[in-house]
Amino acid sequence: MLKKQTPEPYARTPQTKDVLNKIRTDIILGVLTPDAHIVENQIAAELGVSRGPVRTALQNLEQEGLVRSLPNGRTVVVGFSLKAAEDTFDFRLMLEYKALELIIANEMADFYPLFSIIEQIRVIDARFQEDNESADDLVQAITAVDIQFHRSIMIMSENVPMLQAWNLMANTMYTALTISNRSNFSSFHEYFKDHKGFSDLIIQRNPIVLERIVEHISKAKRLVLERLKNR
Structure with a gap:
């Protein structure tokens, strides 16, 4: 099945991650x-790691278009412009909108990936209601499940090229979501209720979900762009 053919987009060693x-x-x-020189030894020393994880990280960042290697072997920052942020969110919307159209049209759609992530969200919600977690814990928890929630949409589309394209930008999107989620939800329970309603529309194959995905991604895009303008 499709979900077994596509590994996690960021399945790396914890240190490298x-x-x-x-x-x-x-x-x-x-x-x-932009154009800042990245020195492997310096970053390794600052983070308390060897050069190996830093080198691997820079290779991944070059694939994402955030850094580039020069002929002299140096690595410099490309940066993440407002246009790059807009393009990333617009491309994400295009992919997820089409994925939802495919799901709506598929009477035999397999909703297991969505059931699985919603159950994970339910368990985390129960934990947050029992314990007082910090704001950073809240953002990290929401972002971690949010990226998987939206990945489940791509998996259920059963379109391998679209999922591969989505996976290529998943890591950059993960970081962008940590920005938007700081002001998007005030509690994990709020996130749970919002995405439970979202998932119900998907399972019902209700066309209204197409309007929801446009609103959802457009709001995240606006929050990220506002934050980036104040860099």
Whole structure:
């Protein structure tokens, strides 16, 4: 099945993943500015890791278009412009809108990926209602499940090229979502109710879900662009 053919877009070692997220976030938020020289040894020392995870992270960031290697072997920041942010969200909307159209048209659609992530969200919601989590914990929890929620939409479309295209931008989108989710939801329960309603529309194959995805992604895009304009 499709979900078994496509690995997680960011299935890397925890150390490399942490380094990658840190550098990517610094680039997107403008801490690392365009044309800045990235020194592997310096970053490795700052993060307390060897050069290996840093080198791997930079290779991934080059694939994402956030850095580039020069002929002399140096790596410099490309940056994440407002246009790049707009293009990323517009492309995401195009893919997810089409994926939902395919799901609506498919009477034999397999909703297992969606059932699975909604159950994960339900469990996390129960945990948050029992414990007082920090604002950072809330943002990280929402973003982690949110990227999987939307990936489940792409999986259920049963369109492999579209899923592959979505996976290519998933890591950049993950970082962007950490920005928008800081002001998008005040509690995990609010997120749960919103996305449970969203999932119900998908399972019903209700065309109204097409309006919801436009509103949903457009709002996230607006929040991210507002944050990036203030870098």
